[in-house]
Amino acid sequence: MSQRHVDPDTLLLKMPSLRAVKAFVAAAKYESFTRAAEALCVSQAAISRQIRELEEYLNAPLFIRVGRAVELTPAGVMFFDASKISFVNIAQAAERIKNAPVxxxxxxxxxxxxxxxxxxxxxxxxxxxxxxxxxxxxxxxxxxxxxxxxxxxxxxxxxxxxxxxxxxxxxxxxxxxxxxxxxxxxxxxxxxxxxxxxxxxxxxxxxxxxxxxxxxxxxxxxxxxxxxxxxxxxxxxxxxxxxxxxxxxxxxxxxxxxxxxxxxxxxxxxxxxxxxxxxxxxxxxxxxxxxxxxxxxxxxxxxxxxxxxxxxxxxxxxxxxxxxxxxxx
Structure with missing residues (x-):
């Protein structure tokens, strides 16, 4: 049976790592890498690493440090607004599927x-x-x-x-x-x-x-x-x-x-x-x-x-x- 050739999916290839986006959304929500790590049950180092990779991928800083807290840059605000909506939609769809009465x-x-x-x-x-x-x-x-x-x-x-x-x-x-x-x-x-x-x-x-x-x-x-x-x-x-x-x-x-x-x-x-x-x-x-x-x-x-x-x-x-x-x- 011949295999069908599938062209590269440019949209998916352009997508950043969802794990990194998840870490970013948590850090933006709590305005703290430490609290984001606690909320996701990972280390602060893991949160920092994921966000650093995301910033390198986007070629733009997403946070500025203010004391022990962090604030979003203009690029961070833009990315947070889009990411938050997408994550809410994904979470709601997953919940509906999981809880659908048989x-x-x-x-x-x-x-x-x-x-x-x-x-x-x-x-x-x-x-x-x-x-x-x-x-x-x-x-x-x-x-x-x-x-x-x-x-x-x-x-x-x-x-x-x-x-x-x-x-x-x-x-x-x-x-x-x-x-x-x-x-x-x-x-x-x-x-x-x-x-x-x-x-x-x-x-x-x-x-x-x-x-x-x-x-x-x-x-x-x-x-x-x-x-x-x-x-x-x-x-x-x-x-x-x-x-x-x-x-x-x-x-x-x-x-x-x-x-x-x-x-x-x-x-x-x-x-x-x-x-x-x-x-x-x-x-x-x-x-x-x-x-x-x-x-x-x-x-x-x-x-x-x-x-x-x-x-x-x-x-x-x-x-x-x-x-x-x-x-x-």
């Missing part, structure tokens, strides 16, 4: 920040109560195609049908979009119960920037165009539109009476049902040509737990099927 199933779920904050947070208590043996690791993202190295979600909730091999797709819902505001805002602005009055009100607009990985974009100009209303014909003196690509912010602004937002029914429906948000007009837009999907990783190791998460989420969307809002694929 009997628990850890599943990674990926979804948008809006779905996490507005849908999942409203239902997750029910899941955790019914499934105490499943530990969820939630990852929110705006780009489902660019994953961090080592992150392979077991469940992905998005509008994408191509997530790579190994995932089965299950339709959840269409987008149903309608205006929402607080009851107090409608009381102060009764004219927004017509499309023309709505057009000239304080509109909270969802910006497309940074959201291309989430869904096709529907903002106020698009939504009003579906109603044959031109947003450019707003009354003179109308308040300026507010733009943000953070949907959670827009919904919170609507809840606090700062204007009218476009509500995605699967995200704000529970707020409408509770009366915290209301629909000033009854018109709505349903995008029947696109669906939100639940993608489930077909992995034997997580099969049963993954299936239980999938079944639970699908059950929460079952009312959509009952209303005929989605079709079987």
């Amino acid at each position: 009997e628990k199933h850890v599943l990674t779920v990926a979804c948008s920040p809006a779905f996490s904050a507005l849908w999942l947070s409203n239902h997750i208590k029910d899941f955790r109560a019914k499934n105490p043996d499943i530990e969820l690791n939630l990852i929110t993202t705006q780009n489902f195609h660019a994953r961090e190295p080592g992150i392979e979600p077991d469940i992905v909730i998005s509008k994408f049908v191509d997530l790579g091999e190994g995932y089965s797709l299950h339709p959840l819902c269409h987008d149903i979009i309608y205006p929402v505001c607080s009851p107090e805002y409608l009381q102060r602005n009764p004219a927004i119960n017509t499309l023309e009055g709505l057009r000239s009100s304080e509109l909270l607009d969802l910006s497309p920037y940074g959201r291309s990985g989430v869904a096709e974009h529907v903002d106020w100009s698009v939504w009003l165009a579906f109603q044959n209303v031109d947003i450019d014909e707003r009354h003179s003196g109308s308040p300026p539109l507010f733009h943000a690509n953070d949907y959670n912010l827009i919904v919170n602004m609507a809840l606090s009476g700062q204007g009218v937002a476009l509500g995605w029914d699967q995200l704000v429906g529970h707020l409408v049902e509770s009366g915290r948000l209301i629909q000033p007009v009854q018109e709505r837009v349903t995008l029947r040509n696109s669906l939100h999907y639940l993608a489930c990783r077909e992995n034997a190791n997580a099969g049963n737990a993954c299936g239980r998460v999938k079944d639970w989420i699908m059950s929460k969307f079952s009312s959509w099927k009952a209303k005929g809002e989605i079709h079987n694929l």
